[in-house]
Amino acid sequence: MMKALTYISPGVIAWRQIPKPKLIKSTDVIGKVVATTICGSDLHILKGDVLETTEIAQKDPKKGIVLGHEAIIVVEEVGSSITKFNPGDICIVSCITACGSCYYCEKNLQSHCSGNEGTSGWIFGHEIDGTQAEYVRVPFGNTSLFKAPKGVSYDKLLMLCDAIPTSYEIGVKNGGVKAGDSVAIVGLGPVGLSALLSTKTLNPKQIIAIDMDDQRLELATKLGATHVINPGKVFASALTNKVMEYTTDLIPGREPGVDVAIECVGVPSTFELCQDLITSGGSIANIGVHGKSVELKLQKLWIKDCKITTGLVSANTTQELLDKVVDGSLDPSPIITHHFKFDEFEKAYEIFKDAKNTKAMKIVLTP
Ligand SMILES: [Zn+2]
Ligand SMILES: [Zn+2]
Known part of the structure; x- marks a missing residue:
């Protein structure tokens, strides 16, 4: 027994x-x-x-x-x-x-x-x-x-x-994170923090960590996030504006927005937020397990030449x-x-x- x-x-x-x-x-x-x-x-x-x-x-x-x-x-x-x-x-x-x-x-x-x-x-x-x-x-x-x-x-x-393989395969690899990129991580639970750690091994230029909990944001900063935003403390549009501000003029001629947005929550609002954050040619890598349908803003996304991925870890x-x-x-x-x-x-x-x-x-x- x-x-x-x-x-x-x-x-x-x-x-x-x-x-x-x-x-x-x-x-x-x-x-x-x-x-x-x-x-x-x-x-x-x-x-x-x-x-x-x-x-x-x-x-x-x-x-x-x-x-x-x-x-x-x-x-x-x-x-x-x-x-x-x-x-x-x-x-x-x-x-x-x-x-x-x-x-x-x-x-x-x-x-x-x-x-x-x-x-x-x-x-x-x-x-x-x-x-x-x-x-x-x-x-x-x-x-x-x-x-x-x-x-x-x-x-x-x-x-x-x-936790680490899930965040790496479904977030970082599917999203195509590479050296010099700007990456947003939405949601800093165990998988979001794992995504942060495994993103960091690829030497991105920026990691923008977004979460409602200040303590998690503090930990994210310690672990290598270059910018943190608490959406509970700014209006929704101000949140997107902040990300645009952080990602302006990263490279001459590049439009603001992140190269990769990694979704680690699994609710409609966070997935919808990711759609507003990416630059042209960017990716949304969804890790969160969703229980409800989400709104897909194809009318805005098509012209961005973007990629949306999701999956179960292998x-x-x-x-x-x-x-x-x-x-x-x-x-x-x-x-x-x-x-x-x-x-x-x-x-x-x-x-x-x-x-x-x-x-x-x-x-x-x-x-
Ligand atoms: Zn598990
Ligand atoms: Zn088999």
């Missing part, structure tokens, strides 16, 4: 005893979890927004489904097809499980992996038991785990499971980002605000849910 944080029905989770996972397939790895975290998508599940997860949980209410898709593990047992890892190895568990050989994995779009036990590359804590437990079974270990280098803290490594840049963490050009640890022990899981969820008051960003849980 082991302890795990399981989701039972909307609003109901429990830290409880359930059977310890076993190897099922030759491509499986069993890992002892040494650090894990809670993500915004766990809260979506908890609210009952993710119907398939609720359905799976209710099939076995005595157990439920273990939440979580981010962890650092010590490999305990490996299936007979595992060639890259041995018991005792410390590994980063990717939020995306990739078989490595299906149509989508071949296209480097592992988020849609069809060789999996679920319906996409996101199966942990969604369609199979996740990582918020003492032990986890990792399918397709060879292509879904990354060996942790020595001397890097679990805190830093944990940010490479989801976690195919994890090694590249890990190298940046090792060489020191990327340090994700300032995003971590709280540490808890496993038996404080329920409390950790309360703190994470109430981020507005608790100022929680990323929470690390250890045994």
Whole structure:
């Protein structure tokens, strides 16, 4: 048996005893979890927004489904097809499980992996038991785990499971951020701050950070934002004007506006704001998970020759980002605000849910 944080029905989770996972397939790895975290998508599940997860949980209410898709593990047992890892190895568990050989994995779009036990590359804590437990079974270990280098803290490594790759792939890479660019980041939660950190590794000229919380803006300045704006303190049009002012005369002949606007909130107003901020030839890279339709101002956008992108992380840049963490050009640890022990899981969820008051960003849980 082991302890795990399981989701039972909307609003109901429990830290409880359930059977310890076993190897099922030759491509499986069993890992002892040494650090894990809670993500915004766990809260979506908890609210009952993710119907398939609720359905799976209710099939076995005595157990439920273990939440979580981010962890650092010590490999305990490996299936007979595992060639890259041995018991005792410390590994980063990717939020995306990739078989490595299906149509989508071949296209480097592992988020849609069809060789999996679920319906996409996101199966942990969604369609199979996740990582918020003492032990986890990792399918397709060879292509879904990354060996942790020595001397890097679990805190830093944990940010490479989801937050940093998501912000880098869906924000920075999709947006095409390059050296010398002007970049706006709208929303400075864990993913927005991760976007800031990974943007910075590409040496943009400006990073304009926009958020309603002054404390987050202060942190953004410390982490490398060149300008900060609190939309709660200026009128909407004044906000756009400020961005235009900051981006005027960056290069002779260039129109004001940012080259890339990265949306990290997921509500209509922030996406609509991004459309007002970009210069001609600019990009809007949407990371936020939207629950409602947004207004697309095509009548203004077409003549800007702009690009709009969005997506689900494929976690195919994890090694590249890990190298940046090792060489020191990327340090994700300032995003971590709280540490808890496993038996404080329920409390950790309360703190994470109430981020507005608790100022929680990323929470690390250890045994
Ligand atoms: Zn996540
Ligand atoms: Zn696949």
